[in-house]
Amino acid sequence: MNHIADKALADKLRGSSCGTSCGDGEGSLQVALDPALQIGGAKVFAVYGKGGIGKSTTSSNLSAAFSKIGKRVLQIGCDPKHDSTFTLTKRLVPTVIDALEAVDFHPEELRLEDFVYSGYGGVQCVEAGGPPAGTGCGGYVVGQTVKLLKEHHLLEDSTW
Amino acid sequence: MQLALWTYEGPPHVGAMRIATSMRNVHYVLHAPQGDTYADLLFTMIERRDARPPVTYTTFQARDLGGDTATLFKTAVADAYARFQPELMLVGASCTAELIQDDPGGLALALALPIPVVPLELPAYQRKENYGASETFYRVVRACVGTREREAGTKPTCNILGPTALGFRHRDDVKEITRLLEDLGVGINVVAPWEASPADIARLPDATFNIVLYPEVALTAATWLQRQYGQPFVNIPPIGVGATRDFITAVAKLAGIDPAAFLARKTSRLVWYSRSIDSTYLTGKRVFIFGDATHAIASARVAAEELGYQVVGLGTYAREFAREVREAAKIYGVEPLITDDYLDVEAAIKAANPALVLGTQMERHIAKRLGIPCTVISAPVHVQDFPARYSPVMGFEGANVLFDALTHPLMMGLEEHLLGMFKEDFEFNAEAAPSHLALATAAPATAETLVWDEAAERELRKIPFFVRGKARRNTERFAADRQLPVIKLETLYEAKAHYSGEAA
Numbered sequence: 001m002n003h004i005a006d007k008a009l010a011d012k013l014r015g016s017s018c019g020t021s022c023g024d025g026e027g028s029l030q031v032a033l034d035p036a037l038q039i040g041g042a043k044v045f046a047v048y049g050k051g052g053i054g055k056s057t058t059s060s061n062l063s064a065a066f067s068k069i070g071k072r073v074l075q076i077g078c079d080p081k082h083d084s085t086f087t088l089t090k091r092l093v094p095t096v097i098d099a100l101e102a103v104d105f106h107p108e109e110l111r112l113e114d115f116v117y118s119g120y121g122g123v124q125c126v127e128a129g130g131p132p133a134g135t136g137c138g139g140y141v142v143g144q145t146v147k148l149l150k151e152h153h154l155l156e157d158s159t160w
Numbered sequence: 161m162q163l164a165l166w167t168y169e170g171p172p173h174v175g176a177m178r179i180a181t182s183m184r185n186v187h188y189v190l191h192a193p194q195g196d197t198y199a200d201l202l203f204t205m206i207e208r209r210d211a212r213p214p215v216t217y218t219t220f221q222a223r224d225l226g227g228d229t230a231t232l233f234k235t236a237v238a239d240a241y242a243r244f245q246p247e248l249m250l251v252g253a254s255c256t257a258e259l260i261q262d263d264p265g266g267l268a269l270a271l272a273l274p275i276p277v278v279p280l281e282l283p284a285y286q287r288k289e290n291y292g293a294s295e296t297f298y299r300v301v302r303a304c305v306g307t308r309e310r311e312a313g314t315k316p317t318c319n320i321l322g323p324t325a326l327g328f329r330h331r332d333d334v335k336e337i338t339r340l341l342e343d344l345g346v347g348i349n350v351v352a353p354w355e356a357s358p359a360d361i362a363r364l365p366d367a368t369f370n371i372v373l374y375p376e377v378a379l380t381a382a383t384w385l386q387r388q389y390g391q392p393f394v395n396i397p398p399i400g401v402g403a404t405r406d407f408i409t410a411v412a413k414l415a416g417i418d419p420a421a422f423l424a425r426k427t428s429r430l431v432w433y434s435r436s437i438d439s440t441y442l443t444g445k446r447v448f449i450f451g452d453a454t455h456a457i458a459s460a461r462v463a464a465e466e467l468g469y470q471v472v473g474l475g476t477y478a479r480e481f482a483r484e485v486r487e488a489a490k491i492y493g494v495e496p497l498i499t500d501d502y503l504d505v506e507a508a509i510k511a512a513n514p515a516l517v518l519g520t521q522m523e524r525h526i527a528k529r530l531g532i533p534c535t536v537i538s539a540p541v542h543v544q545d546f547p548a549r550y551s552p553v554m555g556f557e558g559a560n561v562l563f564d565a566l567t568h569p570l571m572m573g574l575e576e577h578l579l580g581m582f583k584e585d586f587e588f589n590a591e592a593a594p595s596h597l598a599l600a601t602a603a604p605a606t607a608e609t610l611v612w613d614e615a616a617e618r619e620l621r622k623i624p625f626f627v628r629g630k631a632r633r634n635t636e637r638f639a640a641d642r643q644l645p646v647i648k649l650e651t652l653y654e655a656k657a658h659y660s661g662e663a664a
Contacts, residue, residue: 108287108479147283153298153384 041156042074056084060120063088067121074116074124074154078142082127088119095129096145107144112152124154166522168477168500168540171255172282174199175292179300179377180250181213181325182353186300187246188215189237191229191264192254207326207546216240220257230262237268241275248303248358249277250296255284276303276358288500290376290452290478293324297353298381304361305385316415317347319367321382321393322374323354328455328539330354330374332552337373337398340555344408344422346415353377365389369414373397373554376452376478399458400466401428401559428559433567434467442570448473448514450497450505450523451538453481455553457488459518459537462562464492469566473497473512475505477520502526513630516570521545531629533569537562610636615649634659 047059056077063075077084082095096115103109119125126149130141149155173190180188181203190196197217203209218236220229237251251268253260265279278299282292320337323330334354341348349367350360364370370385370393372378382393392414398407405423412419447469449460453476463469475497476485482498489496497508506526509517517527517534521542527534536545537553552558612620616635623631631652638655639647 106479106482108291109482111483147286150281151283151287151295153380 056086059084060087063123064121067123072124073122074126074149075119076145076149077125077127078130078138078145079128080130080132080138080141082129085117085119085123085125085127088121088123089117089125090119093117093125093127095127096148097129097141100144107148107151110148112154115148116152116154166502168502168520168522169289170199170202171284172287172289172292172295173252173254173280173284174202175289175294176250176252176280176282176296177203177213177215178289178293178324178326179296179353180215181209182323182355183300184355184357185247186214186250186358187240187244187248188213188250188252189233189240189264189268190215190217190252190254191233191236191257191262192217192219193256194219194221196254196256202326206541206543208543209325213325214244214246216244218257225260229260230267233262233264234267234271237271237273241271241273246275248275248300249273250280250300251277252280252282253284258284278303291480293377294380297321297324297377298384300353300358301361301364301381301384304358305364306388315347316368316417317349317366318411318415319349319364319370320351320354321370321372322376322378323351324374324377326539327374327377328452328537328541328545329551329553329558331546332550333373333554333558335550336552336555336557337371340398340404340408340426341371341411343426344412344415344419345417346411365391367391369393371411375454376481397454397458398554399455399558400462400562401430401556402461402465403458404428404555404559426556428556428563430466430559430563433563442567443468445469445516445570446472446512446514447516447518447566448509448512449537450475450477450509450517450519452476452520453478453485455538456518457484459562459566460488460492462559463518463566466559467563467566469516472514473508475499475508506530513633516566518566535565535569537565610639610647611645612647613649616647616652619649619652631656 045062047055047062049055056079059075063073066073075085075088083092086092094115099110099115100107102114115126117125126145128141128145130136130138146155173192173196176188177190177199180186197219200212200215203213204211216236216239218229218233220232224232237249240246241249249268251264253262253264265277265281268277268279271277278296280292280296280299282295287295318341320334320341323334334351338348338351350356350363352361352364364385365388368391370378370382370391372382372393372395374397375395379395382391382395385391386393394407394410394414396403396407396410398404408419408423412422447463449456449463449471450473451459456474456476460471460474464471471492471494474485474489474492474494476482477500479498479500482496485498486496497505499505502522505519505523506529509523509526509532510530514532517523517532518537519527519534520536520538520540522540524534524536524542536542550557551561553561620628620632620635635647635652635655638658639651644651
């Protein structure tokens with residue numbers, strides 16, 4: 001779920017009370033999430049953890065299962081490897097960053113079909129893409145992706 | 161991001177204001193500092209509406225920022241509800257107020273008003289006015305429909321979606337298209353947001369199909385209505401004879417009507433006028449087109465297919481529809497110009513050297529500076545584009561209007577051939593600028609360091625007036641490229657040979 005009951009924790013996670021005391025330490029690039037990025041309508045499940053533990057497999061199977069009980073499912077891959085939706089789309093789909101590059105980073109020019117691909121069972125698949133681990137700014141990529149999905153009203157209805 | 165003196169679109173909250181102002185029984189509470197209230201004038205001075213927009217501003221000042229702006233906002237919402245008693249309330253922040261992050265949506269919902277309250281989250285630093293209008297209309301539609309059962313009638317009906325306050329000729333387009341549809345035998349269920357109330361919006365699903373008159377405003381809502389209620393939509397702006405016929409055919413198909421008899425009966429004077437003798441010498445005139453995507457693309461089609469002009473430039477400031485403009489530019493073999501910087505547009509117009517510019521209020525200024533005739537075909541527009549007379553640009557009457565608007569500026573120029581006959585007259589001498597183009601052409605821009613010698617100057621004067629400016633510019637460019645300090649007779653001839661070779 002996207003609502004964090006503990007306000008202090010929520011603030012900290014969103015970066016508002018972060019000085020130098022929190023975050024990943026020196027040398028890591030971190031962005032505070034835009035506090036306006038609240039998601040209403042859709043239920044959000046986050047799957048994370050260290051590499052090779054089955055995040056993509058579990059997510060794709062969950063998505064497929066939800067689609068079978070009539071839910072409108074959107075799976076967002078936030079890994080720069082951009083292969084979490086592979087088993088649903090049967091291919092590596094272009095990422096949001098690829099799409100943004102194609103329009104010279106004018107997000108207002110993007111259409112849904114540029115970065116949302118329909119996979120198994122009608123599950124809609126998005127890969128954020130982004131820099132390899134430890135370089136660039138992954139937070140920017142995820143922030144842009146959520147903004148785009150909101151602007152295209154993809155996070156509003158959880159059922160068709 | 162860069163600072164601009166003039167912009168084609170306002171911030172997205174102006175788009176939201178356009179929706180609120182178009183509708184009835186809607187009120188918009190805008191968290192905004194003093195100064196943002198200027199936007200009222202767009203509606204009262206430019207569009208000459210007889211009432212202020214239904215917008216309450218919180219107008220916070222410096223002292224409020226030290227206090228509680230959230231309470232100020234809540235009080236403004238409560239007061240606005242008590243005073244105006246709207247059926248639906250829009251709440252949001254202007255670009256400046258977005259920075260203080262008061263969450264107008266959450267604050268207004270906390271008041272638990274007995275009417276739908278629609279929070280608008282419009283990213284002011286990423287999107288602009290048309291997006292704001294489109295998003296607001298979509299939000300209003302979502303807030304109003306679905307509260308009652310769909311009542312599909314027996315006769316095919318449609319909704320007309322998209323016309324708004326401050327739109328280019330929307331007032332008259334609505335009248336023209338309504339009349340056309342009724343003649344065709346298609347009933348109108350609701351026109352929205354133009355003069356619609358929230359209760360009218362709730363009836364949108366009753367129609368058989370939708371007409372997206374202005375995709376900039378209505379495409380998002382129409383797409384959602386299609387997904388939710390299976391309502392198909394027609395997205396062909398009926399601008400020009402060809403597009404109007406395509407529009408009628410598409411509408412008739414969805415309504416289950418045979419349009420053949422109607423199409424045989426109805427037409428525009430444009431069809432004969434453009435073939436008549438006094439128009440044929442307009443054929444091949446170079447025209448540069450820039451505007452919102454809908455009007456730019458449609459005007460290009462009218463200019464090229466219906467008047468026989470040559471499209472030498474096509475562009476838009478609306479990135480949301482850049483794709484369509486790029487496609488259209490391919491048809492005419494021109495490089496599409498996608499920019500919201502009017503200086504880029506000015507440079508492109510200069511380079512294309514058109515005989516006519518079709519654009520917005522901004523291009524009207526540019527063309528005036530360059531001494532080129534211009535007709536406004538798209539928003540943003542100024543006060544003269546809300547004429548007192550009936551003047552649509554859609555449908556067959558719209559095609560009549562377009563014929564006049566696209567040919568008259570050129571016809572005036574052609575009459576200048578009379579100058580030859582009255583050469584020695586004090587008023588009609590060869591040095592006089594075309595009478596309808598103010599003073600711009602009287603003093604053609606001369607490169608500062610270039611000097612024409614007497615013989616060259618004399619020869620230049622022998623060149624017919626309508627190509628003289630171009631000859632002067634080309635020769636000066638030629639001389640500047642070769643760093644010739646003085647333009648002699650030979651320079652003029654060499655430049656002519658150079659550029660005619662280039663054109664071949």
